[in-house]
Amino acid sequence: MSFEASLRSDLTRWIEAKAEMDVLVDRASMWALREAGRQVKREARKLAPVYGGTTKSVAIGSRRGFNVTTGPRNAEGKRGYKYVEGVQPGLLQSSISPSRRLKKRGEHDYRLSVGPRGGHVHLYSGKQEGRVGYMEAGRAAASGRFQTIFETAQRNVLRKYG
Structure with missing residues (x-):
């Protein structure tokens, strides 16, 4: 084995090791x-x-929709979105x-x-x-x-x- 072949072999191993290290x-x-x-x-x-209040203006703005398309049918037997009216505290925090x-x-x-x-x-x-x-x-x-x-x-x- 010549010096050049040995150098190529070492260089190839080094390149492979560097690529693995990069990953x-x-x-x-x-x-x-x-x-x-x-x-x-x-x-x-x-x-x-x-939010800790109970005002109606915030209650309307914070309607939370739950997707029930894959869950049980709602009261009318339809699938879709079911909205829960009222203040939902912690929406910002949980999002x-x-x-x-x-x-x-x-x-x-x-x-x-x-x-x-x-x-x-x-x-x-x-x-x-x-x-x-x-x-x-x-x-x-x-x-x-x-x-x-x-x-x-x-x-x-x-x-x-x-």
């Missing part, structure tokens, strides 16, 4: 980003305002969640958004964020844990090679 680092980063999103969600839900899919912005660069989801809260979630700032405060409260989360994920990847 593992990406997976670890995605896991860490999702975990960071879960932490922000927990903190923002703690800080989100919950805060991270997006399900990560957005890839480049090589080793991912994005995850966390915020209120659903049509029933989009009418007032921005206004409440301006008043209370629950999402920004939730991100700030959880940001102290981000470093630990990412270090743990990367340590688990490097453990395979170390």
